Amino acid sequence: MTLAVRYMTARTLETAPVEFSEPGPGEVLLAPSYVGICGTDLHIFHGDMDARVAAPAVLGHEMSGRVVRVGAGVEGWRPGDAVTVMPLRWDGTCSACLSGHQHICQRLDFIGIDSPGSMQQRWVVPASTLIRLPDSLALDRAALVEPTAVAVHDVGRADVRAGERVVVVGGGPVGILIALVARAAGAEVRVVELSAHRRLL
Numbered sequence: 001m002t003l004a005v006r007y008m009t010a011r012t013l014e015t016a017p018v019e020f021s022e023p024g025p026g027e028v029l030l031a032p033s034y035v036g037i038c039g040t041d042l043h044i045f046h047g048d049m050d051a052r053v054a055a056p057a058v059l060g061h062e063m064s065g066r067v068v069r070v071g072a073g074v075e076g077w078r079p080g081d082a083v084t085v086m087p088l089r090w091d092g093t094c095s096a097c098l099s100g101h102q103h104i105c106q107r108l109d110f111i112g113i114d115s116p117g118s119m120q121q122r123w124v125v126p127a128s129t130l131i132r133l134p135d136s137l138a139l140d141r142a143a144l145v146e147p148t149a150v151a152v153h154d155v156g157r158a159d160v161r162a163g164e165r166v167v168v169v170g171g172g173p174v175g176i177l178i179a180l181v182a183r184a185a186g187a188e189v190r191v192v193e194l195s196a197h198r199r200l201l
Helices: 041-046 146-158 173-184 196-200
Strands: 001-011 012-018 027-036 062-070 084-087 123-126 131-132 163-170 187-192
Touching: 062 146, 131 187, 163 173, 173 187
Parallel strands: 163 187
Antiparallel strands: 001 012, 027 062, 027 123, 062 084, 084 131
16 A cells, blocks of 8 residues: 545645556656646646546646556666656557657546645656656656747747747746746746746845
8 A cells, every 4th residue: 555645626736655666667756846836737626627627536747756567578677766757648549649749649648636646745657658767857847848849949949049049838847847848948038937936036
């Protein structure tokens, strides 16, 4: 048994013991250390995604932690390795996947939304979803790898270059990450935020 935070119904979470299995072939057992709360998690908490999320549901897709055990056939990972998880699992057989568009897989599993996430003491995931973390990156900061990857993707898609001016509309967590990544790319950045509360932060 392991303790998990589960979404039960709108605005209701519970901490409860849940069963967890040993890692099977190609799987890894993790001990999550830190889990971020995404805007999507808040939508689930408020009941806005009940048509998709089947309660009770263990949330959490922004995380960092360490490998506990590896299943049969898993190579390159060992207990104690610091990792985060890329929370997308595609089937590899649908027409989208076969065309090289796994991100729109017709049976895409968004881990932590469509299947159990990381808000639990022990968590089994496919080894293929693991991303190794450098020893120099503290685990509390490493939980921000997934939203930071979103920001890096956005800035890359915009082809931001040194010396350019960038305006980021919205100073929430992802907006701030986009601003930081754009600034690291050499851009002059301004953030526009309507919320007086967020402007004070």
